[in-house]
């Protein structure tokens with residue numbers, strides 16, 4: 001157990017800040033200000049929240065209808081499964097608007113000849129970084145429903161929901177974005193050429209935004225096994241879902 005080193009008050013309203021070890025960007029639960037603990041000052045970037053649009057009961061309905069839809073699922077999934085746990089969590093994301101340019105040179109060999117190639121990958125991204133460590137959350141698969149976002153306001157946190165502070169600040173998010181885009185551009189390039197001689201990437205960070213987004217974590221059991229579904233609390237769309245295959249059509253075809 002790591003103890004919290006000191007008691008810190010919100011620089012805006014003076015209320016004590018409740019924080020857990022490892023958290024860096026803290027949202028004051030009295031006034032809603034975001035504070036960067038690394039520098040002890042107010043977080044400088046724009047903070048938004050995407051409201052959750054579902055009550056617990058409604059989300060149960062969404063889950064059941066998800067279970068009934070789609071032919072890859074067992075026919076009796078909705079009937080035979082039991083929802084064990086439903087938790088709404090507001091997750092912290094950085095959205096980094098970046099213009100990335102990679103100049104490259106290399107060789108195309110897949111045609112049987114060595115053809116030298118050079119060129120440029122020039123792209124603009126709104127890259128997402130989840131502000132939590134040791135998370136298996138599928139950030140890549142999650143389209144943050146940004147059209148629902150509003151200025152951060154404590155009243156938009158649904159009652160009973162869990163609210164997570166960020167364990168990193170914008171500087172770290174920015175460096176993660178750079179690493180991930182570098183990897184992504186190398187991947188893009190690998191589809192074009194076979195040997196990379198040189199790649200030089202420059203990144204121009206245009207803007208960084210901090211957004212809390214609502215995700216429902218739903219655990220259910222079916223025929224003795226546990227599964228998880230993640231549902232976007234703004235749209236009701238599933239983000240990622242475990243689907244049992246034991247007796248579904250998929251199972252029949254592939255003999256599972």
Ligand SMILES: [Zn+2]
Nearest residue numbers: 010013028031
């Ligand atoms: Zn405050």
